[in-house]
Amino acid sequence: MSTRPGAAERFARSAAITRDGSWLRTSDVADWMAQRALCHRFAVDRIPFAALDGWSFAGSTGNLTHRSGRFFTVEGMRVSVDSGPFRDWQQPIIHQPEVGILGILAKEFDGVPYFLMQAKMEPGNRNLLQLSPTVQATRSNYTRVHRGADVPYLDHFLRPVPGSVAADVLQSEHGSWFFRKRNRNMIVVTDDEVPVADDFCWLTLGQIGELLRVDNVVNMDARTVLSCLPIPDAGPWGDTGLLSWFTAERSRHSVRADLVPLSTVAGWRSGPHAIEHELGRYFRVVAVRVEAGSREVGGWTQPLIEPCGQGVTAFLTRQVDGAPQVLVHARVEGGFLDTVELSPTVQCLPDNYAWLAPEDRPPFLDTVLRARPEQIRYEAVHSEEGGRFLNAESRYLLIDVDEADLPNVLPPGYRWVAPALLRSLVRHGHYLNVQARSLLSLLTTGAATLERRSSPDGDNGAHASSAQPAHPQPHVSGSSVTVAP
Template identity: 35%
Template sequence: MPSESLLSWLEGRRGLCDMTVQEIPWQHSGEWRYREGALQHKSGGFFSIVGVEATAGGRPTLRQPLINQPEVGILGFLLQHRGGEPHLLIQAKPEPGNIGLSQAAPSVQATRSNYKRLHHGKPTAFLQYFTGDPAATVRADSLQSEQGTRFLGKYNRNMTVELPAALELDLDDAVYRWAPVREVCALLVSDFQINTDARSVLASSDWSALAGGDAPFSRCRGQGGFGEALLRSYGAGPAAEQASDGEILQRLEQLRAAHPFAVATVPLDDQVDWLEGRQPRLLGPAGSFDVRQVAVSSSEREVHSWDQPIVAQEREGTAVLLAREFGGVLHLLFRGRAEIGFREGFQYGPALQDAGGAPSPVPELDAEERLLEAIHRRATPVLSNLHSDEGGRFYRSVARYSIALLDPADELPVSPSLSWMTLAQIARLVKRQGVFSNEARSLISMLLAYL
């Protein structure tokens, strides 16, 4: 379990957090305007709320608002060996939509607008180590997607950068803290401790670098149970695989070819009640979310007050990975999922997912989800935790992330959209762009509690 000192530090930061969040009519905003069919910041930077329509076979299948933030941000952890053990530099970052306001975040979590200081606020600390400082060694660097049900084609750089052990940083101890990797990873199976961006960076990192001098998952050797099953799966070779890496990637390409859909931005003019002030919130499809305007103040952020649109989801979401042994080797099941905001159309997501009721742009594939739900009811829960989505864009948006173990005797559906993967395969493929969704990476990160 995480040390009390790390947990008490995070709790202490929450107790001292002075952030306030108040909903306001968007027409009262001093910083946002409706123009060119979208809700935009007056600077033209940061992000905008746009209308998006998906069409397949020449007919519309889905229309909804999305966050349009084409600039690529940096999400990165600094890694350093301290006292012979790998540590990560944790930031207690307050965000208006976080459960508890402050959660553990990467060392750097910054949009391009922020680190270019479009807000005229404080500079981003430690940014230089992610932009070419010769003292830093890059251990992982990949473009990874954000939620495709909420963002339009959004990617961020996910980075892990190692610093020499002798390098001392000038830290604001109220905001930053070095923590052993093993303690950070233990928090991945605690509710509302590690934010979305940190989970994504950890999942797509070099797990060997995180483990230090030990092989990943080797501490589970001889302990039996799920941890030792992960160790065997991480060490499994091609002979144990249900499909090769190439076949797994080819299935995604085949899904994209078999179920193409086009996406285009459209004006938000159809939301007449919102535009004319009778409805304070911009409504998403099928009641899955709404967009509201909030005024925020905090002495801990680069600027002390601002207002912004934020996406709110009332219903608790779910994301489930199913696990099963084949020939004594644990595999995890991912499903190729279509989301309106994916540049590629499809990525591997959880076996089961409910993003607050968000509909799919390819509804003909929904029947497969219902079949997997029936199988899931027979599974044995292994891990289950509540996490909230990134609090800078989502307001108290919560999902239950679960991993459940199937009996090897269970009959399973065979489908072009389903792929069983060993942990060794996941560790390789998660570093690639456009393979795993944000929700899938959060589930993968939970496995690192056994690292």
């Protein structure tokens, strides 16, 4: 299906089937997820750093490392940039140089492509269990450094059949919290019989789109993989004007980011339970103990990064001669491999900027925060990477604006772009950051549309803020989050 003519059209056919798939109705996904939660014991408890098993602070650097030398480390980073209200800073950062696999297996049933999704527990997710790719594993995990069980379906991605790969691209992860982290985003199509394990289900692209309209159901890793799907309206590779502008943005910024010992990071204080900024802003590094009956290992301890507040991630959108455009930002992040990547119009934790003068706040943040209900094309809260971040959530939005809402001249680093061009660029690595890819997945799956509204009240059915959670929220008590039979 991936290399035969019409592959993109078949994926579009899958996107059109939204509620009644051949395997599981969309309305039944909530019950299925609840049943999977009841089949396993899940628990996440905050612990002091001293209670971490296998993790310790290295004597020479203060870096938080695992005794195996694998998985990841928490180190320090020093950054210098040439623009913005903050030109120099230091911070803790996750350094995970190995490349993981984020892979979704697709198979055609009765002429319609379905995608094998996993109900996966991640300790950082507020509700723990969310829909993830078929395979979501670091190299340390799938080479079994933890001495746990094998990763199901891994061979489809390590040794794909020739002609079966629909997407395969190295993409960046959060550049503010990871140092040059990349994962291999893959979609592999199979004609083989595929036994469906207990925590897996087949869904159409349209069903996944329906579930993306609900808070905290489809995880970040699934969103980034789905953004890479080939679909019919993807534009030609690049655009001379856009690529030239993007290259100029990468060239005009001077960014230096270096790893430094964690013990030397200025402006941060270490305690028995957290490493946090001296002003209580940005994020903190904490430790947790995890029980996860459905994972390759039933229990472990680890550090996590916990942001100080909920993020806002939004594309401003407009229509030009009846065609949609989104406002992208060529954004500098200290952990990027190459200076800047295209990001949403607004991407921040608003509380971190509330104390700044208006001219130093992120451009268009107030436009997003003050958007009227009729302007909002899409709105839902989604988790970020639940394997490394604790309670990291962002309010994802698509917001229509009129020219009257915008300045006469865009600030440097901002440009209007057709979504079709973004769909082309995302097939190549290090153009779109992970937050932009999450928003792009909404268009790929049909969770939202940027086409001209057809109803008088402006509601295109993609506004998600009133939707109910697709599965029960876990009980939260003090420092413990538990889902148990």
